[in-house]
Amino acid sequence: MSVFRQLSLFGLLSLLLISTVRAESNSTIVIDSARLFDGEHVIEQARMVIENDTIIAVGSQQEIALPAQARHLSYANRFIMPGLIAAHSHVGTVSGLQHGGDFYSRETVMRDLAQFQRYGVVAVNALGLNRPLFHELRNEMRGSHHRGADLYGAGAGVGAIDGAPPKGRMGLTEDQAERPATPAAARLAVKQMNDAGIDMVKVWVDGMGGDVPTMPAEIYQAAFEEAHALGLPSAAHIHYLDDAKGVVAAGVNVVAHGVRDTDVDQEFIDLMLAGDVWYVPTININEAEYIYAQHPEWLHDPFFTASLSPELQQQLSDDSWREAALAKSEKNRQSVNYNIKNLTKLHNAGVKIALGTDSGATALRIPGFAEHRELELMVQAGMSTTSVLQAATANAAAMMQLPNRGRLAAGYQADFMVLSADPTFNILASRQIVEVWRYGIQQEKF
Ligand SMILES: [Zn+2]
Structure with a gap:
């Protein structure tokens, strides 16, 4: 919080300065709107002043004088909020109905980032399963020149030998996850990823229902320690409460999925709070397996259909696929129920929540749409609309x-x-996107 306090102090100072500082050139843009969400609070009759790619003032129209020589845009009936930040996604691994490392390319990564931006997502954390090309792309696919969300991520990530991420089920190539056998090898893997260029360390700790071996605690602990030593945040894939407790006790910074096998207990809540650990529920990860089968009428909603490949659109319209998906949905429904219940508990206890969906990992985890659906699910978990919007913006950042x-x-x-x-009145309004701006430039207009 201290960083935020300093920044809002900086904000206040700039606010005082703005009335005395003349606008230097017509690169200054003033945007007025009925309401604006700043990442934490709503401002009525808002004014935002932008110079080049940076905001120089935000406040009410009474507080901020209209600078001379600025381009003035008035959005009388509009709502303005920060672009969404997807804190757990994947890029470049889906083609039609299939997924796997063979599809990872400059074109498929760019395709996903472009789709994210059309859905108002301005930055994406590609949390593992990236191929070596990622290190080049994370420089290339950031900035105002690039038409798509900015790419951040974990490189390949650290997995278990013969375990998660499961090679067969995910169609993985060898280079999509390092699988260290010893703590020393885990440290080396993290160091090498950092040398190649990453933003976060990803570790998979999940026995996939007992199907595969779980990563030993000394391996993940070594990976987290090396990440800390290098100044990188670390994130863990978990499903079970026991694994979640293990990674938090070992010093992870982000629990990158919700606990989905049982109710979280006070011990876990205390561990999360004591470690100041982030929680990314990814409710949609399990819901995606059946929710589209359950709602064929969504295929009449242009906001939804714009996110679908022709192959996926065809599959979702197919009655026999829908029946099969619904018939085997019980386990995923249980996971969703636990995930929502646990989010309610953790949020109420003061655990920090950020938006993530695991979108992009498979065809049914749909980039952009998944994020808006997740906002709705977080509201269903009892979070206020402003807390949900904060999770998707200021918290994710x-x-x-x-x-x-x-x-x-x-x-x-x-x-x-x-x-x-x-969207502070009805979260579904997050879907009523008129424009998307990134780096002070209007990137999308609908
Ligand atoms: Zn993931």
Whole structure:
């Protein structure tokens, strides 16, 4: 919180300065709107001043004088909020109905990032399963020149020998996960990924229902320790409460999935709070297996269908596929129920929550749409709309240690969505996207 306090102090100072500082050139843009969510609070009759790619002031129209020589855009009935940040996704691994490492390319990564941006997502944390090309792309696919969400991520990630991430089920190539046999090898793997260029360390700790061996604790502990030593945050894939407790006790920074096998207990809540650990529920990861079969009418919603490949659209319209998906949905429904119940408990206990869905990992985990659906599911878990929007913006940025993103405040990057309805009243309004701006440039207009 201290970082935020300093920044809002900086915001206040800039606010005082803005009325005395003349606009230097017509690279200054003033945006007025009925309401604006700054990442934490709503401001009525809002004004935001942008210079080049950076916000220099945000406040009410009474507080901030209209600078001379600025381009003035008035969005009288619109709502403005920071662009969404997807803190757990994957890129470049889906083609039609299939997924796997063979599809990973500059084109498929760019395709996914472009789709994310059309859905208002301005930054994506590609949390593992990246091939070596990732290290090149994370430089290339960031910035105002690139038409798509900015790419961040974990490189390949650290998996278990013969375990998660499961090679067969995920169609993985050898280079999509390192599988160290010893703590020393785990440290070396993390160091090498860091040398190649990553933003976070990803570790998979999950026995996949007893089907595969779980990663030994000394291996993941070594990976987390090396990440800390290198100044990198670490994240763990878990499913079970016991594994979640293990990774948190071992010093992980992010629990990258919800606990889905049982109710979380006070011991886990205390561990999360004591370690100041982030929690990314990814409710949609299990729901995606049946929810589209359950809602064929969504195929009439252009916001949904715009996210589908022709192959996926055809599958979702197929009655026999729908029947089969619904017939085997019981276990995933249970996981969703636990995930929602546990999110309620953890959020109420004060655990920090960030938006993530695991979108992009398989065809049914749909980039962009999954994020908006997750917002709705988080509201179903009892979070207030503003807490949910904060999880999707300021919190996701803080989790990814992005110091100038996720908020609309002085000194922050000008990444935002213009909406035609107010998601603080009804979260579904997050889908009413009129424009998407990134780096102070209007990137999408609908
Ligand atoms: Zn994932």
